[in-house]
Amino acid sequence: MNPQTWNAAEYERNARFVADLAAPVLRLLEPLAGERILDVGCGDGVLTQKIAEAGCSVVALDSSPDLCSAARALGLEVVESSAEEMTFCNEFDAVFSNAALHWMRDTPRVVRNIARALRPGSRFVAEMGGYGCIETIKSALVGELNRYGLDGESANPWYFPTPEQYAAHLTAAGFEVPYIELIPRPTPLPDIMGWLTTFSHSFTAWVPEPERLPYLERVRDRIQPQLCDASGRWVADYVRLRFRAVLSRDVASRSSSQGSAANDETVQVRRAVGTDLRDVRSCAEAAYGKYIDRIGKPPAPMTADFARQIEQGIVYVALRDRRFAGYVVFYPEGDHAHLEAVAVLPEHTGKGLGKALIGYAEQAARREGLKAVELYTNEAMVENLAMYAKMGYRETQRKRQAGFNRVFFRKAL
Numbered sequence: 001m002n003p004q005t006w007n008a009a010e011y012e013r014n015a016r017f018v019a020d021l022a023a024p025v026l027r028l029l030e031p032l033a034g035e036r037i038l039d040v041g042c043g044d045g046v047l048t049q050k051i052a053e054a055g056c057s058v059v060a061l062d063s064s065p066d067l068c069s070a071a072r073a074l075g076l077e078v079v080e081s082s083a084e085e086m087t088f089c090n091e092f093d094a095v096f097s098n099a100a101l102h103w104m105r106d107t108p109r110v111v112r113n114i115a116r117a118l119r120p121g122s123r124f125v126a127e128m129g130g131y132g133c134i135e136t137i138k139s140a141l142v143g144e145l146n147r148y149g150l151d152g153e154s155a156n157p158w159y160f161p162t163p164e165q166y167a168a169h170l171t172a173a174g175f176e177v178p179y180i181e182l183i184p185r186p187t188p189l190p191d192i193m194g195w196l197t198t199f200s201h202s203f204t205a206w207v208p209e210p211e212r213l214p215y216l217e218r219v220r221d222r223i224q225p226q227l228c229d230a231s232g233r234w235v236a237d238y239v240r241l242r243f244r245a246v247l248s249r250d251v252a253s254r255s256s257s258q259g260s261a262a263n264d265e266t267v268q269v270r271r272a273v274g275t276d277l278r279d280v281r282s283c284a285e286a287a288y289g290k291y292i293d294r295i296g297k298p299p300a301p302m303t304a305d306f307a308r309q310i311e312q313g314i315v316y317v318a319l320r321d322r323r324f325a326g327y328v329v330f331y332p333e334g335d336h337a338h339l340e341a342v343a344v345l346p347e348h349t350g351k352g353l354g355k356a357l358i359g360y361a362e363q364a365a366r367r368e369g370l371k372a373v374e375l376y377t378n379e380a381m382v383e384n385l386a387m388y389a390k391m392g393y394r395e396t397q398r399k400r401q402a403g404f405n406r407v408f409f410r411k412a413l
Contacts, residue, residue, distance in 0.1 A: 004103060004157050004201045008044050008070035013194060017187065018099045019047040025098055025127035028179075028244055031056045035093040038117055040083050040110075040126075041100020045071025051096065052076065059366075061086060077366075079413075080392055083110045087359020087391070088117035089269060095124045102129035102158050107169050115173040116267075116356070120249040124175060130182045130241030131162040137196075137236060140222040141203045144215055150206055157202040163241060170245045180243035187238040192220055192228070195236070267353065269360050272315035272327065279324040280306050280315060287326075287343035294380040300404060301341040304329070314340070318357055320348060328357040330364070330373075336410070337365035339375035358391065366413050373413065376406040 026047070031037060033055025039048040042060035044067050052058045060071045063082040071078045079086070084106050095114045104110045114124055138156065145152030163180045170177050189195050196216045204212045228234050272280060284306070288299045309315050314331040317324060326344035330337050339361050344354045365373050377384040379398065385407060389395070393409035400406070 004199075006043075006064040006067050007198075008066045010198050011044055011067065012070075016046075017189075018043065021185070021187070022047055022098045022127065025096075025125065025242055026050065028242065029094060029096050029123075029125040031094070036091065037094045037096055038088065038092045040086075040095060040097040040114065041103065042071055042076075042078070043067050043100070045074045045076045045078070047098055048076055049074050059092075083113060085355070085391065086113050086117065087355045088113075088363060089267075089356055089360050090116070090119055091363050092117050093119065093122050095122075095126075097126040097128070099128065101126055102133070102160055105157070105159055107159060107161075107166075108172065111169045111173045111175075115175065115247055118247045120247055122247050124170070124245045124247070125243070127240050127242040129158060129160045130239045131160050131165075132237070133158070133160045133239040134236055136223050136226045137219070140219045141200055144218050144222065145203060145206055148207065152203070155203045155206055160239070161241065163243075166241060166243065170243070174248045175245035176248060177243060177245045180241070180245075183240045183242055185238045185240050187236045189234040189236050192223075192234045193217075196220065267325070267356065268319045268322075269316055269357065270319070271313060272310045272317045274307075274310060276315070276317050276324065276327075277307055277310060280310070280317065280327050283324070283327055283343050283345050284341070286346055291378065291381055295378055295404070297403075299378055299381075300402065301343065304341065309340075316357070316360065318344075318353055320353070326353050326357060328361055330361040332365075332368060332370060333374070335370060336372040336374045337361060337368070337370050339373055355387075355391065362411070362413065371413060372410050374408070374410045376401075376408045379405045379407050
């Protein structure tokens, strides 16, 4: 499936109704002055700004660079990331989302990450496409692709669940669901071709570029008898799924693994104390020892003065089910936080814990008003190079330093 891409100007022109029709879910959120709220799938930030105007500290999250730029232009705090990859931990009083969750196909992972981002007892309020949403349009998009000899359904980017299906995801992640409702909402569209152009990229990507407009015109002609009245007024068959869920107070932050059962284990992060020294040192040896042959000597984190770093208060440890699982070292340096090291015990790798610890450092930097997180890694640690780039870190330089060939990264906050 080709991913949907977004253009802020196109979105403003053809999708402004998305924010304009969000009053009911905003009322359900009931934002209170002073709350810290995460808007997942913020789009161009117009709706996020309304939450901020209620006196809230709002973080806007979206994976589209163009939409993030539009949101930043409104003066919002923006994080460019997908919900599947976000690394917030125990930070927010509420998570809000409007018209975005149905674009996220890995629902269990998204919901787990949202649970991890919330403080226990906090709320998740959202509206998304529900079962049967735009069924007429979707069927036409799929059917016209089938005419090319393609599997049109495989291009479908949407997940439109029933209340029972989505409630099951929520409860599995530790939420209680006092309210969830499927709401038919026939939605007038000022320009059907504008709508198709804006929202159908994952379908048109399968069609040769010269044939894309004729493809969409055939889709329009196919749906016109059902969705366009005699006066030429188009009304799309929208169905919304609206809910309010509350994270159980018994649930702490969760990791963002790829579906492992270990993902449901409780993870806590706290500042290291003297009794953690042996665990931190052993973790560094286990995590970094595999790089000795590549580099020709122990990596710098293996020889760090952990006793001094713990005394300085710059080491934080992750506990999974109350047992040591990993650590992160970071501290403020000028206008940014310097991420010195992050390591996870081998039995906890591949479960999102390393990313969660990096996210913890990023959140701490945000709370301190710092502008960025900077770090370096050895160029032989190719796995790390790929991971940092995927998490939004930009390579700034490469140079030899302290006897190591290092790659430097920076992520603006």
